[in-house]
Amino acid sequence: MERLTPVEQRAPGKWQIATVVRIKEETPRVKSFSFDLPMWMPHLPGQHYDVRLTAPDGYRAQRSYSVVSSPLDEGQIELTIDLLDDGEVSPYFHEVVQEGDQVELRGPFTSYFVWRGESPVLLVGGGSGVAPLMAMLRHQRRTMPELDLRLVYSVRYPDDVIYADEIGDDALLTYTREAPEGWSGHTGHVDAELLREPSSGARLAFVCGSNGFVETASELLVGLGMEPGTIRTERFGPTS
C-alpha cells in the first residue's frame, strides 16, 4: 500500500526580489525598511531574513537582519538596519535605497531565538539588539495582549531610542552615556538592580545586543536565579 507522504517542512529560503514600500527613519543612525514580498510566508517573531546585494560586476554581499514586524502583516516584512561606519550593506541601505527599489531577500530563517507565545517573558535589548524583540512585542500586542512580555532596553543617548513611540510605559529604559533632561529612571549599564524585578518569575528571557552586552546581561540573569536553559541569546560584533 502506498504510504502517506509525510508533511514536508515548509521551505523558506529561495531568493526573491522584494520591493521597498516604506522607509522610516527611526534614529539618526537607524532606519526601518518595509518590503513587499512576492513569495511571502509568515515568520515567527525573532526570525531573520538574509539580504543579498549584487554589483554590476557580479560582486555580492550578504547580511542577516531580524524581522521587526508582526507576521499578521501579510505579504510584507519590515527590517531595521543600523548604520555601521565600516559596513558594506548598511551604508547602501542608508544612503542609496529609496522607496520603490528592489532588493533580493530570502527567509525566514532559524527557529531558536523565537517567541511562541510563552509568558511571562523578559526581553533585554541593547541598542539595535531591540529589533527582534520588537517583532515579539508587536505580535503579542496584536494577538495576545494579556500575556506578560517585559522589555528592558539599554541605549547610549536619548536619540538612540528605536521605536520610541512604541516603547510601552512598562518598559524599563536605561541610558548609558546621557539621559534625557529630567530623566528619573535608570542610568548606566544594565545591572542586577535593573533586572531583578522584571526577571523574577520569567519563564524565558530573550537577550539581544552586542556581544559584550549579551554576555553581561545573560550572566546577570543567571546570577539572579534564571536557569541558563531559559535564556536565549543573539549577539553581534566581535569579542573585545
Place this chain on the structure above:
Amino acid sequence: MSNFVSRGFTRRRSTPDELADRVPPGQYVERGFPVLTAGPTPLVDTGSWSFRIDGMVVTEKEWSWDEFHELPFETVPCDIHCVTKWSKLGTSFGGVSVDTLLDGVEPQGAYTVAYSYGGDTTNVPLDDLTGGKAWVVTEHEGEPLPRQHGGPARLLVPHLYFWKSAKWVAGLRVLDHDEPGFWEQNGYHIRGDPWKEERYWND
C-alpha cells in the same frame, strides 16, 4: 544564477587578491572574532572536565584535562567561516587531532554527534572528522581558548561552517545514522559546507 543587480550598489570592502579565493560565497572578512551562542556562556571547570568518545564503538575512551594534555598537541593554522556570514582568515588553534583521539576506539557507525557542556549538540559525519580534518582544541593563537569562544575546549572542523566546531565540547557519540543536533534542528543545514553555501535546511 539570477541576473539581478542592486541599483547603485558597488563593492566597499576590498579583500586582497591573494585572499579572495579563501572567502566562500556570501561571506565577508572579519578581523575580529564574533560569537554565535544560543544562551549564556557556560563555565566549565578544567578540574572536572573530561572528553569522552562513546556510542557505537568497540572501546569507549575518556580523558581528564591532564590526560588530554599528554596527547600529541598540534598547532592548526586555518580559516574559519561562520554561517552568520563572517570569515576569519589566517587564524590558528592548538589541540589534539580527532584521528589521535579515535585511535583504538574502532567506531562502528559513520556518524557522530558532538555534545557539549551546557547541552548543545551538533552532528558531524565521521568522514568530516578524520583524515587530518578535525581537532579538539584548547588554545587559540597561542593562548588558552577563551570561554566565550568555547573554552576550555572546543571541536575544530574548519572546513565546515563554524557552528559544527562545537564549543565547550564534552564528547563525541558515534551513531549509525545522521541525527540533527541543536542548530540543525533549528534551521541550519545538516552538513554545512561553506563552499557549497549550505547554510539552511533547503540549501
